[in-house]
Structures are given as structure tokens and as C-alpha cells.
Amino acid sequence: MRILVVGSGGREHAMCWAISGSPFLTKLFCAPGNAGIEREAECVSIAADDYDGLVAFCIDKVIDFVVIGPEGPLVDGLVDKLGDAGIQSFGPNAAAATLEGSKVFAKDFCIRHNIPTASYAHFTDADTAKAYIRKQSLPIVIKTDGLAAGKGVFIAERINQAMDIVDRIMIDGVFGKSGKEIIIEECMIGQEVSFFTLTDGDVILPMISAQDYKRVGEGDTGPNTGGMGACSPAPIIDDLLSIKIINEIISPTIAGMAAEGRKFRGVLYAGLMITDSGPKVIEYNVRFGDPECQALILLLKSDFLSALIATTNEKICNIHLNWHDYTSLCVVMASRGYPGSYQKNSVINKISEIESDDVVVFHAGTSWDREGRLLATGGRVLGITALGKNIVQAREKVYSAINKIDWPEGFNRHDIACHALNL
Missing domain, CATH: 3.40.50.20 (Rossmann fold)
Known part of the structure; x- marks a missing residue:
């Protein structure tokens, strides 16, 4: 093909x-x-x-x-x-992809179909949003309605910070039309996980879970990014919790989309918060995560292309996915300054020296110059990904590989998956 x-x-x-x-x-x-x-x-x-x-x-x-x-x-x-x-x-x-394209649609959809999610309110003007914020307890979460490359979600811990975020989104228009409407919701407490399911709109085929690290700084500090690392499978997800997620979130989502004339075919990526009262939807995505895809793809033993084609042809019932019994870890190396402004076209050396059977470098913002040198052309640049028998071994392989890369203008988090080790 x-x-x-x-x-x-x-x-x-x-x-x-x-x-x-x-x-x-x-x-x-x-x-x-x-x-x-x-x-x-x-x-x-x-x-x-x-x-x-x-x-x-x-x-x-x-x-x-x-x-x-x-x-x-x-x-x-x-x-x-x-x-x-x-x-x-x-x-x-496009009709089904609205599940990610509009957070307002997604939140209202959850309410219509009794799918657990954070309490929220929807606003189309800044003054009304600010009046609402003054009556809420903090911290509070503010989200753009439309797509924002993973950077449209803010956690405000102070009133003046929340007001400034609303102004930047709705008055200054830093996200363009994606910020014409916003969601303000409660800040849920728990562990965040990424749950992936292939579906042809009727049958669902769960994939392996992952955990994404979205914030730029150590200890989950600083602004949100597209993702600074991921591990798979998510340590918190066991068989019982997986069944609960499928029954309470995934199945009602697929059935609800079909009932609304938006039959969903593809990969459903549910971003979930595992709270004391159970899993709740943070957001829906209609594609594979980045960098979660890099982590989970190393674990897949089955033919990836066959699974995608079967999903599209509504023959997903003929597919069984087999996975390696390992842990996979991806750590993103980004241009210094990301997710803000950063230098472009810095030179990266010694990439070829670190790859092996269980360490793979997935490129993002890279290109070659005329001299054959590898250049960093984007914010997120490399995803150093490794397999290990457990998280400890996977971390050792990834960070050992990163230490060999010669790229002074790059940076990465050093604590990816540390929470699973209580480090």
C-alpha cells in the first residue's frame, strides 16, 4: 500500500x-x-x-x-x-472532531451524557467571566474554547492572575478566534492520565495507557506546553480502573457521539484526572497524543498500519493488539525559552551515537542545513524514548542518552515519571 x-x-x-x-x-x-x-x-x-x-x-x-x-x-x-x-x-x-475542536461542545456533551467531568461555566465576554471568577474559590482553571497547541489551559492561583489570563485571551486576543469563548472550571485534584482507544464508531479497542507531563518546569511548574515527556503504561492504571474508565467514560462517549449524529471513527484520546471520587474527563482529543504516541508506539508488537486500516474500514473486531511487557519513557528536549520565544537553527550533535535497539530518537522541530548539520527549528525538538523492564531502567536509559547529546541551546525536564517512584 x-x-x-x-x-x-x-x-x-x-x-x-x-x-x-x-x-x-x-x-x-x-x-x-x-x-x-x-x-x-x-x-x-x-x-x-x-x-x-x-x-x-x-x-x-x-x-x-x-x-x-x-x-x-x-x-x-x-x-x-x-x-x-x-x-x-x-x-x-469534522463533525466528530468537534469533540476536541471546541471545549464548550465537549463539556456540554459530558453533561448531556452523564460523563463525569469538572464543574464549569462558559463565557463569551470578559466582564462576565471576571464577575464569575470573583465568586469562586481558587485555584481555578481557565481554558480557551478552540485549539491552542496545548497552550490554552491556565491554572490561576490568585484573583489578579485569573483576571490577567482572561484579558490576554479575550481582550488581547493572543489565541485569535480560539479565545473568543472560554471555559472556567474547578481545579481537580489527582493524577492525570491519557487513555487511548481505537474505535470504528461501534466497537472500541482499548490501547495501552500513558501519562503526559505538560508543564515546562520540574515538579510540574510553569506554563503548559504541548508536552515535555510521557511514560507508558500509566503506573496508576490497573485492570479494574481501566474497566471503570471504559464503562463510565469511553463507551458513553462513543455511544453519545453516534446518538448525536457525529459517529466517531479513529483514536479517542481521553485526558482524565483520577480523583478520589473516580476518573473524570479533563478534555477529549481526537488524535494520538504527542509525546504519548512516541512512548506507546515502542510497546506495540502488532502491526500499527493494519490496526488503523481496520478501524477505518469498521473491521476493528478483527484486530487484537499485543504489547511488550515493558515500560516506555519519552523525554522531550526543547529549545531553551520554549514555550515562549526561542532561538532557531541551533546545531545539534551526537544524535546518531545514542540510538540502539531500545533507545529511539523521534524528531519534531528539526531540519538539515546545507552542510548536513542537524538544526533545531522548533520549540519541541527531540523525543528521546527508551524501553526498560521498569520505570527505573527506562529512566536510566533515556537520561543516559540525553547526557551524550551535544546541544547547549536545548533543555529538558529531569523528573519525568519520578512521581511513580516517589522521588
Whole structure:
């Protein structure tokens, strides 16, 4: 099969890495890709949001199947556009992708279908939002309604901080149309986990869980990012809790979407808080997480491409996923200054020296210069990912590898998965 992967991040590199080993693959393309993806696929210079260009490329190259990585193209309806051209693709259509595209829709959906989530209120103007905040106990969570690359969620611990966040989103417009409406919700206490399920809209196939570390600083401090690391499986998830999550959250979500005429087909990524009163929905995502995908893909023994195609063709009941009995850990190396401003085109050395059978470097914001040097071109740049018999061994492998990389302009968190060890 001739396959196109859409995207340029670490998640898309992990997908290409997995798909490249499929016995059903004849040719793999990635648009636009990055320096690392070039090892697995032929990269083509078409942006992930150039939808007409992507459709034209698929027709020209007789692409059999498209795997869409980022949320933006899914929310914008790339699956629908490809379908109109007779091209199969993995992921939900625009109607179903609203589950991630609008937090207001997602929260209201949870209420309609009795799915546990944090209490909240929805606002379309700053003054009303501020009046509400003055009556609430702190800390409080403020979220943009639309997509914000993982940076549209804020935890305010002081009144003046909360007011400033509302102004930045709704008055200054730092998130554009994504911040025209906001959600303000209670700050839940517990452990956050990422729960992934493949579904064809009727049958659900749970995947392995993961835990994401979103905040930029050690000890989960500082602003939110797209993700600074992940471990899989999530240490807190056991069989009983997994069943509870499926029964109380995943199944009602899939059934509810179908009942509302938004049949969901693809991967449902539920961001959950495991509270003392049980699991609750933080947010829904309609694609694989980044960097969770990098961590879980190393654990997958089954053919990744076959699972995606079966999901799309509503034959998911024919698929059984097998997983390695290991722990996988991904630590993100980012450009110093991220998630704020950062230097671009700094040189990274000694990457090739650290990879082995159980240590893989997934690229995100990278490119090659004319001299063949690896450059950091984005905020999140590398995902150093390793397998271990347990978290301790996986951490040792990842951080040992990171210490060998020569990149003074990069940084990473040193405490990924430490909470599971009580460190």
C-alpha cells in the first residue's frame, strides 16, 4: 500500500517509524515531515494545512491510505475532503472532531451524557467571566474554547492572575478566534492520565495507557506546553480502573457521539484526572497524543498500519493488539525559552551515537542545513524514548542518552515519571 502521513512532529515520526515496518507497506510519504522522518519516509514539501495540496498529491501519487497526525487538519475536515476525492484516511470527520475542536461542545456533551467531568461555566465576554471568577474559590482553571497547541489551559492561583489570563485571551486576543469563548472550571485534584482507544464508531479497542507531563518546569511548574515527556503504561492504571474508565467514560462517549449524529471513527484520546471520587474527563482529543504516541508506539508488537486500516474500514473486531511487557519513557528536549520565544537553527550533535535497539530518537522541530548539520527549528525538538523492564531502567536509559547529546541551546525536564517512584 502507498501511505501518506500528514504532520511534522514527534508523533508523526513515531507513526512513520511504526508504519515503515508494516508488511503491507510499499511506499511511505510524509507531508511535510522533518529531518528524522526522512529516514523512514519520503518527505514532501506540502504543509499539513494545505488541504487542496494534500488532496492533489494523493491523487497524483495514487495514495491508498492517509494517516493524519495533528488535530488541526482533523478539526478542519481533511478527512471529509479526502473522502470526497475517494481517498481513505484514518481519523474522525469534522463533525466528530468537534469533540476536541471546541471545549464548550465537549463539556456540554459530558453533561448531556452523564460523563463525569469538572464543574464549569462558559463565557463569551470578559466582564462576565471576571464577575464569575470573583465568586469562586481558587485555584481555578481557565481554558480557551478552540485549539491552542496545548497552550490554552491556565491554572490561576490568585484573583489578579485569573483576571490577567482572561484579558490576554479575550481582550488581547493572543489565541485569535480560539479565545473568543472560554471555559472556567474547578481545579481537580489527582493524577492525570491519557487513555487511548481505537474505535470504528461501534466497537472500541482499548490501547495501552500513558501519562503526559505538560508543564515546562520540574515538579510540574510553569506554563503548559504541548508536552515535555510521557511514560507508558500509566503506573496508576490497573485492570479494574481501566474497566471503570471504559464503562463510565469511553463507551458513553462513543455511544453519545453516534446518538448525536457525529459517529466517531479513529483514536479517542481521553485526558482524565483520577480523583478520589473516580476518573473524570479533563478534555477529549481526537488524535494520538504527542509525546504519548512516541512512548506507546515502542510497546506495540502488532502491526500499527493494519490496526488503523481496520478501524477505518469498521473491521476493528478483527484486530487484537499485543504489547511488550515493558515500560516506555519519552523525554522531550526543547529549545531553551520554549514555550515562549526561542532561538532557531541551533546545531545539534551526537544524535546518531545514542540510538540502539531500545533507545529511539523521534524528531519534531528539526531540519538539515546545507552542510548536513542537524538544526533545531522548533520549540519541541527531540523525543528521546527508551524501553526498560521498569520505570527505573527506562529512566536510566533515556537520561543516559540525553547526557551524550551535544546541544547547549536545548533543555529538558529531569523528573519525568519520578512521581511513580516517589522521588
